[in-house]
Amino acid sequence: MKVMVCLKQVPDAGEGEAFLQQVGEEVQVACDDWVLNEWDGFAVEAAVHLIEEHGGESMAVSIGDEAVEGVLRRALAMGVDQAWRLQPDSNSADDSMRLAHSLMGAALTWKPDLIICGAMASDSGNGLVPGILAGKLQWPFVALATGLKWDGKSFLVRHEIHQGMESLEKIGAPLVVSAQSGLNQPRYVSIRGIRRVAKREIPMKNMADLSLSPLQNHVELVDLKRRFPPSGAHAEILQGSPQEQISQVIQRMREQGVFTS
Amino acid sequence: MNHSPSAHPFLGLSGPWLQTILMVLAFGIFSWTLYRRLGLLRRGKRAKRLDRPLHRMAWTWVYGILQIRQFKYPVAGVLHMIIFFGFLLLLLRSCLLMLEAYFGGVSEVGAVYAWMKDAAALAVFLACLFALFRRVFLRPSRYSDRLLPEHHSGEALVILIWILAILGSDAMFEAAGQALLPAEEGASPVAAGLSGYLEGMGQATLLQVRLSSFWLHNVLVLGLLCYLPLGKHFHVLLALPNVFLANQEPKGKLREAAEAGQAFEDLEQVGVGKLFDLNWKDLLDFLTCTHCGRCTDQCPAYATGAPLSPRAFTLQGRKLAYKSQPIWKQTNGNPDFWESGFSRDGLWSCTTCGACEEACPVMIEYVDKFVDMRRFQMEIGEVPEELQKPLQSLERRGNPFGKARLRAHPFLNSEKVPLVSDAVAGESVGDLYFADSAALYEPRANQAAVAFLELAHLAEHPLGSAWSKEVDSGHDARRFGEEGLFQELRDRNQSWLTSLQPNSVVVTDPHGLNALKYDYSQDLPVLHAVELVELWLQEGRLQVSNHQESIQVSFHDPCYLGRRGGIFEPVRRLISSLPKVELVEMERNRSWSFCCGGGSLNLFREELGQQRMAQYRLAMALETGADLLLTACPYCLLNLEDAAKSSNLQSWLGVQDICEFVLSRVSPENTHEKEGVKA
């Protein structure tokens, strides 16, 4: 089995240490701590686990400049067999169409049986890429997977549907899956593990390497403006002793009809 | 001697023949079992345990022969001493009785020995009876273990009864001899007494009684010998070697992850995953354990209900070892350690407090084994979820709290503690304060550190700091098995330490103390704050006020200050030098202290017991009736204060760092003088 995982590098938002600044019409991220997107961690773990259980090969891909090698190395340290860095297609920062286009190139070149992406990116909140990728490849797509198994012939994918329900699909390869939290618990990567892959060569693939032609009829995504949300007027800080505050909270809840009886 | 078994055949065999057959049989079985059991050790990894032989001999004398650790449990200790020394005397007697089968009369060596032997036998007899009584009726809780399905008292009972039978048969043998030939000299008093009951039996019957008791005795003794390597009484043979081979490194020092000359990064395999990844001494520990349960009795994880019992770990390890090398069957492979039944939760529940090792009478080691097993788990990524985040924070931000450096509490930048960022050629930076993560990023710990720095300022002891270069000491990263991360943190700290070359390093965090002393390689004096404060008080550089209320305080010994760092008395001297302060000790003080739950990464670890360790400890402090519980470690402070808050006990028992307490008792003049100097 061949499994490809698609990774994104995001600012480390832990403890609120990635700082956003409004610069003119832009909101810029001031952060020198970049990490693997949380959902992509589930994707890597799922890929490594499948290969450990059933044999085969796994590969991690990420689109971007050399900086993304960090997350690719983390994936290698977690046990992925190889990694490609895909050269970004012009200024395609967060354009899901363009990203999916590059990923499609990688998929058609490497020919995986299964592609796992994180369900969304924690920085942009974008979760379009896996769906677009599946569409472009004309492969089936299961979104928000919380369980993933291979029974020797097909994949068994449990995934979230509406109203907290889950559904179990049985689908053959090839397939695109997006990984939801709860799919697994990514393994810890020791520093030794990271150091051991520090010198691994990570090949860069450009459009030509992936036999990709430029996107046709693409409607460019234009970033008009980013801003901090205006602070709301609906916040109220309750006064008084803890007991008084609690009574006030209960009072409000009663007024809002939280308690029916 | 007419009635010697050497002269009378028994079961149709002459004495010498019968004895020879018994001995060949017994020694055959014994040597084979011993060979198989000790052969296990050859399958373990290498370890050097023969350095400093003279020191080891002295050590064995104190801990092995005099067994001073026994007396921490007085009843069991005294019983054990009686049985141990009595047994030594009786061993001589048993050897003589073996010879008696060849040379009639050798076992009669005079009145003095007979008396001594009788006294020993009587003492052992009574001790065994009492031990039996204790096991069966008093049942001290430490003999049962909720993590061991099988009950081990059964074997203890068998052995105690066995010993009684040996004593009894010997007495019978002699008594029958007395009855046959009453005039004999040098008879043992017990035998003489017993012989009274045999009067009236015919000569032939008496001879049969004498012979059968004799052979019963010899069979029992040889049988016991064969039985020893099969159960917990292997310790009779292994305790002394195990004590002799015990770890002689300083207590806070961990076993290295890679052998000397090997780079950690190049290791094929890290840590211990399978049984025979352990070293031979680890395996010897398994074989030696006496089941006494002192380790588990002291273990804070066990006490609070976590799934960890050091004794169960050792016995499970032993069982696995025996299973993988049975005595009569072919040797099996190298099993995964988890097959022993020891659990992952158990492994991660250990705070590395060292209480178990301090208690073990035969010097069985735990922390090194656990850390080696954790190293393996780290390597394969099997790390409890709640630890992953603080570990990653250590990696990315150099502290487990995940705070960026610019969030560090800026106290260290004040004029009281100048920031020494770069060494000036030819100038010493003096004494350096190493804050470590808690004091830099945790507000409460920070307050305690500030109190210490305030004292240093009052005592006019200049301290510099390089906090802007500091990262966590890596102490607990290492003890949780993340060796690579530890090495990275250590190297980062060592690089600025080497370039600054301070005279000494001063810490408030005992984990930092331990790391700098034993985990780091540079040779620098490292002092804990309490040592300095004690000195300042002694020299009068700090003046404490007499006009304060009287107060009773108790002191919680932090594991890495006390048990590991050996710093017990400076704290006591410090407290007793404060006027109107009375120290009331908890029952578990000094090396018997009870871990508060542990520092650094332990703060993030979920305790799996029903109660938090700190709560347990707090209850002990409450028992003393003290007004205030003092400690000298930022994490102990956090844990204990948190426990007091969450159980609403703050008004009963305050919790303070010892430096905060001293500062609160410093006389105003002392403070004013300094202010005056400054103004």
Ligand code: SF4
């Ligand atoms: S070191 Fe402490 S916590 Fe760990 S097993 Fe020993 S006594 Fe228990």
Ligand code: SF4
């Ligand atoms: S390890 Fe030591 S303290 Fe624990 S049961 Fe065995 S002999 Fe007793």
